[in-house]
Amino acid sequence: MAEATEFTLRLRRYDPESGAAPYWDEHTIELEPHRSVLEAILQARARFDGSIGIRCSCRAAICGSCGVRINGRPGLACHTHLDEAQRRAKDGVIEVEPMGNMPVIKDLIVDMDAVHWKKIHRVTPWLINKEPIPEREYVVPRESMVDITQSMACIQCGACVSDCMSMEVDPLFVGPAASAKAYRFVGDPRDAQQFERLQDLAEDPHGIYDCTHCFKCIDACPKGVAPMSQIMRLRRRAGTDHHIKDRNNGERHESAFVTLVRDYGMLHEAELLPRSYGGDSWFGKFHPKAGAELLDSLPSITRAVMRGKVTPKLALMGHKIPSNDLKSVKRIYKKVEGRDERLELNLYITGYDEDVEGAQTPPAVAAAGDGQHSAEPGQPGQNPEGSPSR
Amino acid sequence: MPAHDVLIIGAGLAGQRAALAAADAGATVAIMSKVHPVRSHSVAAAGGINAAINVADDWRSHAYDTVKGSDFLGDQDAIEIMCSEAPGEVMHLEHIGVTFHRNETGELDLRAFGGASMKRTAYVADITGQAILHVLYEQLMKYHERVDRYEEWFTTSLVLDDSGACIGVVARDVRTGAMETFSAKNVILASGGAGQCFKPTTNGLICTGDGIAQAYRAGAPIMDMEMIQYHPTTLVENGFLITEGARGEGAHLLNANGERFMEKYAPNKMELASRDVVSRAEQTEINEGRGVGPDGAGIYLDITVVPKKRTLEALREIVNIGKDFAGVDITAEPITIRPGQHYIMGGVKTDIDGQVPGVPGLYAAGEVACVSVHGGNRLGANSLLDTLIFGRRSGEHAAARAASMSMPTAPDAQMQHDADMMAAIISREAGPSSRRISEIKDELGTTMNANVAVFRDEAKLQHALEVVRRLKEESKTAYIDDRGTVFNQDVLGAIELGYMLDVSETIVLAAIERKESRGAQFRTDYPERNDDEWLKHIDLTRNGDGEAQISYSEVTFTQWQPEERKY
Numbered sequence: 001m002a003e004a005t006e007f008t009l010r011l012r013r014y015d016p017e018s019g020a021a022p023y024w025d026e027h028t029i030e031l032e033p034h035r036s037v038l039e040a041i042l043q044a045r046a047r048f049d050g051s052i053g054i055r056c057s058c059r060a061a062i063c064g065s066c067g068v069r070i071n072g073r074p075g076l077a078c079h080t081h082l083d084e085a086q087r088r089a090k091d092g093v094i095e096v097e098p099m100g101n102m103p104v105i106k107d108l109i110v111d112m113d114a115v116h117w118k119k120i121h122r123v124t125p126w127l128i129n130k131e132p133i134p135e136r137e138y139v140v141p142r143e144s145m146v147d148i149t150q151s152m153a154c155i156q157c158g159a160c161v162s163d164c165m166s167m168e169v170d171p172l173f174v175g176p177a178a179s180a181k182a183y184r185f186v187g188d189p190r191d192a193q194q195f196e197r198l199q200d201l202a203e204d205p206h207g208i209y210d211c212t213h214c215f216k217c218i219d220a221c222p223k224g225v226a227p228m229s230q231i232m233r234l235r236r237r238a239g240t241d242h243h244i245k246d247r248n249n250g251e252r253h254e255s256a257f258v259t260l261v262r263d264y265g266m267l268h269e270a271e272l273l274p275r276s277y278g279g280d281s282w283f284g285k286f287h288p289k290a291g292a293e294l295l296d297s298l299p300s301i302t303r304a305v306m307r308g309k310v311t312p313k314l315a316l317m318g319h320k321i322p323s324n325d326l327k328s329v330k331r332i333y334k335k336v337e338g339r340d341e342r343l344e345l346n347l348y349i350t351g352y353d354e355d356v357e358g359a360q361t362p363p364a365v366a367a368a369g370d371g372q373h374s375a376e377p378g379q380p381g382q383n384p385e386g387s388p389s390r
Numbered sequence: 391m392p393a394h395d396v397l398i399i400g401a402g403l404a405g406q407r408a409a410l411a412a413a414d415a416g417a418t419v420a421i422m423s424k425v426h427p428v429r430s431h432s433v434a435a436a437g438g439i440n441a442a443i444n445v446a447d448d449w450r451s452h453a454y455d456t457v458k459g460s461d462f463l464g465d466q467d468a469i470e471i472m473c474s475e476a477p478g479e480v481m482h483l484e485h486i487g488v489t490f491h492r493n494e495t496g497e498l499d500l501r502a503f504g505g506a507s508m509k510r511t512a513y514v515a516d517i518t519g520q521a522i523l524h525v526l527y528e529q530l531m532k533y534h535e536r537v538d539r540y541e542e543w544f545t546t547s548l549v550l551d552d553s554g555a556c557i558g559v560v561a562r563d564v565r566t567g568a569m570e571t572f573s574a575k576n577v578i579l580a581s582g583g584a585g586q587c588f589k590p591t592t593n594g595l596i597c598t599g600d601g602i603a604q605a606y607r608a609g610a611p612i613m614d615m616e617m618i619q620y621h622p623t624t625l626v627e628n629g630f631l632i633t634e635g636a637r638g639e640g641a642h643l644l645n646a647n648g649e650r651f652m653e654k655y656a657p658n659k660m661e662l663a664s665r666d667v668v669s670r671a672e673q674t675e676i677n678e679g680r681g682v683g684p685d686g687a688g689i690y691l692d693i694t695v696v697p698k699k700r701t702l703e704a705l706r707e708i709v710n711i712g713k714d715f716a717g718v719d720i721t722a723e724p725i726t727i728r729p730g731q732h733y734i735m736g737g738v739k740t741d742i743d744g745q746v747p748g749v750p751g752l753y754a755a756g757e758v759a760c761v762s763v764h765g766g767n768r769l770g771a772n773s774l775l776d777t778l779i780f781g782r783r784s785g786e787h788a789a790a791r792a793a794s795m796s797m798p799t800a801p802d803a804q805m806q807h808d809a810d811m812m813a814a815i816i817s818r819e820a821g822p823s824s825r826r827i828s829e830i831k832d833e834l835g836t837t838m839n840a841n842v843a844v845f846r847d848e849a850k851l852q853h854a855l856e857v858v859r860r861l862k863e864e865s866k867t868a869y870i871d872d873r874g875t876v877f878n879q880d881v882l883g884a885i886e887l888g889y890m891l892d893v894s895e896t897i898v899l900a901a902i903e904r905k906e907s908r909g910a911q912f913r914t915d916y917p918e919r920n921d922d923e924w925l926k927h928i929d930l931t932r933n934g935d936g937e938a939q940i941s942y943s944e945v946t947f948t949q950w951q952p953e954e955r956k957y
Contacts (some may be wrong), residue, residue, distance in 0.1 A: 051874065067569070106877045137481060152489050221814070
C-alpha cells in the first residue's frame with residue numbers, strides 16, 4: 001500500500017457573514033496518493049479548521065453531495081484522487097472551488113435550489129402513468145429499463161450544471177441534468193405523455209435545442225450519465241420519431257448540419273442559414289425568414305470574419321475535401337441511414353472501456369416510439385474514462 | 391409557528407414513503423431533513439428489495455427466511471406483515487416509476503440474495519436504493535403543494551407536553567442558523583442509523599444516530615441495540631460497501647489458500663448464508679491466519695466468475711467502486727474485502743404501526759426503529775422493504791390519528807434551551823485539557839470497531855464502555871472553530887457527536903447484558919445460543935438521572951418455533 005504523502009490544498013473560502021470578499025486558504029495534509037480530495041478536505045477540517053464548509057456524506061460517489069471544481073474542472077471531491085488532482089494542478093497545489101453557474105452560499109457550498117432543482121422541476125419530473133395501471137407490473141421490454149437506467153444513474157450532484165456553457169450564456173437553458181431527467185421519462189414506456197414532454201422541450205426557446213454540443217457535461221459527469229447524449233436522444237425522438245418541427249427552428253437547423261456534411265464532407269457556413277429555414281431545396285435560399293435571420297446575424301458574422309473564424313471565400317464557396325474522402329463520408333451516411341433501426345449506445349449494456357464483446361453482442365436497440373426508420377449515428381463520448389477523476 | 395398533522399424527521403426511504411402515505415390519507419404533512427432528501431443514506435442501498443412476487447414463491451417462505459435470519463429474535467407478527475405486504479409495495483414502486491430490471495419476457499427480474507430460499511430480490515442494477523429514493527423524490531416534487539419540505543433543517547430535540555406526548559420538534563435551519571419550534575400532532579422519526587459510531591463503516595457521515603438519541607432522551611424505549619450488523623464484503627481500506635448482489639450473481643469468497651472456505655461454515659448456502667454467518671466465517675479465516683492482503687486482514691471476493699457482460703450491466707456501481715477506490719478491475723481480478731460495520735438492527739422500539747410505546751404522538755420507521763423485523767440479524771434486501779412498509783404504515787396511522795385531534799402548540803422553552811446549548815458550544819475556547827470534536831469522534835469509532843465488532847467478550851466490552859463514558863465527559867468541554875451561523879456544520883457536528891456517544895453507550899450496555907451468542911452478537915465467552923434465558927429483547931430506557939435502565943420484552947411468535955440455525 002502506498003505511503004502517506006503531503007499534499008497542499010488551496011480552498012476557495014467565502015464567509016457570507018463577514019462582509020469580506022472570497023479568499024484563498026491553504027492547508028497541507030498527509031494522505032496516501034490514491035485517497036480522495038474529499039478525504040483531504042475532511043482532514044484539513046478535522047485537524048486545522050472546522051469551519052471549512054462543504055456538503056458531503058457517503059464518500060463513495062453515490063449521494064452526490066460534494067460537487068466542486070477541482071483545478072477548474074467540475075466533479076465530485078470524493079471521486080477525485082489526490083495524485084491525479086495534483087498532476088492536473090497548475091502549480092502543484094490542488095485548487096478547490098465551489099461549482100459554477102450557481103450562487104455560492106458559503107465556502108464550497110452552492111445554492112442548488114436556486115438553479116439545479118428549479119430546472120429539474122421544470123421538466124415535470126414524475127411519471128405520468130399510461131392507463132390503465134396494471135394490477136401487477138407494467139410488462140415492458142427489458143432493454144427499455146436498462147436504457148433509462150443510464151439517466152436514472154444521475155445522482156443530482158450538479159457537476160454538469162456547473163460548467164454548462166450554454167447556461168452561462170442563457171441562464172434560462174433547461175440544462176444538462178434536467179434534460180437527462182426528462183429523457184428518463186421520454187424513454188420510459190410506462191409514461192403516457194412522451195409526445196407532450198418532447199413538444200414542450202422542443203418548443204421552449206431555452207429547451208433541448210439550446211445545447212451547443214460542447215461535451216463539457218459528459219466530461220463532468222462522475223456517473224457516466226452523459227447528459228449531452230440524452231439531449232441528443234431527446235432531439236432524435238422529437239424530430240425524427242415524433243416529427244416535431246419546433247418554432248425555434250432547432251430541428252431544421254440541426255438537420256441542416258447533417259445534410260451539409262453529407263453533401264460537402266464539411267460544414268458549409270453560407271448554406272447553413274438557408275437550409276435551416278428552407279430545407280434542402282435550392283429554392284429554400286429565398287425563404288423570407290432566412291433573409292431576416294441573415295440580416296439579424298450580420299453582426300456576429302462580421303465578428304467571426306474579423307476574428308478569422310471564417311474567411312469570406314471559404315464561407316461562400318464551401319470547404320473542398322478530396323473526392324475520395326467525400327465518397328467515404330457518403331458511404332458512412334449510406335450505411336447509417338440504411339439501417340432499419342436506430343442504434344443507441346448505452347453504458348449499462350456496452351460497458352465502458354472497450355468493445356471486446358461488441359463483436360458478438362450488438363448494442364441495444366432503443367425501444368422508441370413509432371417511425372424509427374431514419375438512422376442516426378451512435379453517440380460518442382459515453383466514456384467515463386474521460387471523466388476528470390479517472 | 392409551523393404546525394402540521396404529521397411531521398416527519400428524515401427524508402430517506404422511510405421518511406419519504408411516510409410523507410406520501412400521510413398526504414394520500416389526507417393529512418397536512420411536512421418532511422424535514424438535515425440534508426437534501428436525495429443525499430439520504432438510503433441512496434447507498436445497492437442490491438435490491440425482497441418480495442415474494444414470483445408466482446412460485448410464497449410470502450410465508452420469505453417470512454420464514456427472515457425469522458431464521460433473525461436467529462429467532464425477530465417479532466413474527468411484524469415479519470408476517472412485512473413479508474405479506476411486500477409484493478404490493480414493490481408493485482406500487484413499479485407503478486410510480488422505479489425502473490426495475492426486467493426479464494426476457496418484460497416482467498420484473500429477480501436475483502438471489504443471502505439467506506433466501508429462492509430468488510426474490512427485485513433490483514435496479516446495483517443502484518436500487520438510489521433509484522427508489524430518487525423516484526420517491528419525484529413523487530414528493532409532484533406532491534409539492536401537499537407536502538411541505540424543510541430541506542437542510544437539523545432537528546435538535548423532540549418537544550413533549552406535560553403528559554409525555556410528543557407535540558413537535560425544535561430545529562435549526564442549516565442555511566441561516568435560525569431556530570424554530572414546529573408543532574405537530576404526530577412526529578415520525580425516520581432519520582436512519584448510527585453507523586458513524588464505528589470507524590470504518592459503510593454508512594455515510596450523516597448516519598449519526600440522531601433519531602435514536604432524540605427518542606431515548608425523550609424517554610422512549612430502545613431495543614435490540616446490541617445487534618450490529620457487520621457486512622461481509624466491505625473494502626479493506628476504507629470500509630466502502632461491495633453489494634451482496636455480487637455474491638447473489640455468483641461471486642466466490644476465497645482465503646489465502648484459494649479455498650472457497652464457506653463450504654466449512656455453510657455447506658448448503660455457501661456465500662449466500664446470512665450475513666452474520668458469512669462475516670464470522672471470514673473473521674475466523676482472518677484470525678486463523680488464512681487472510682489475504684496487508685497483515686492478512688482481508689478475504690478475496692472473486693467476481694471474475696460472473697460473466698463480464700452481466701457484471702457490467704448489473705453490478706456497474708461496484709465496477710466503479712473497485713476501479714476508483716481500490717484500483718481493482720473486478721471483472722479481471724479478485725478484490726480484497728473484510729467484514730465492516732453496516733447496519734443497526736436495534737433502534738427505537740415500535741409496534742407494527744410505528745408507534746413508540748409510552749410516547750403518544752411519536753412514531754419511528756426504518757433503520758432508526760426496531761419493530762423488530764430483523765431481530766439478531768437482518769437479511770440483505772430486507773432493509774429497503776422495512777423502510778417502505780413501516781414508513782407507509784406509520785404515515786397512514788399517524789394521518790388517521792391526527793384526524794381526531796386538535797393541533798397542539800409546542801412551547802418555545804425547548805428551543806431556547808437548544809439555542810443556548812449551541813451558543814455555549816460555539817463560545818467554548820480551546821484549552822490545555824480540551825479536545826477537538828473530530829478527535830473524540832475518531833477515538834469513539836476506532837474503539838467501537840475494535841471492541842464491539844464480530845467477536846465480542848466481557849473484557850473488550852467493558853473497555854469500550856469505559857472509553858465511551860470518558861469520551862462523554864470530554865465532549866462536554868470539546869471545542870469547535872466555526873463561530874458563524876450560516877452553514878455552521880461544526881456546531882452541528884458537536885451535537886451529532888453527543889447523539890453518537892449516547893447511542894454507543896446503549897449499544898455497549900446491551901452487548902454486555904446479553905450473555906449468549908445470537909445473530910450478530912457473538913460472545914466468545916458465551917459462544918452458544920441460549921434460548922432458555924435469552925430468547926427475549928433487551929430494552930433500554932433513560933431514567934431521570936440520565937442513566938440507562940435495562941428491562942426485557944418478549945419475542946412474539948406466530949408460526950415458527952426456534953430451531954437450530956444452519957445454512
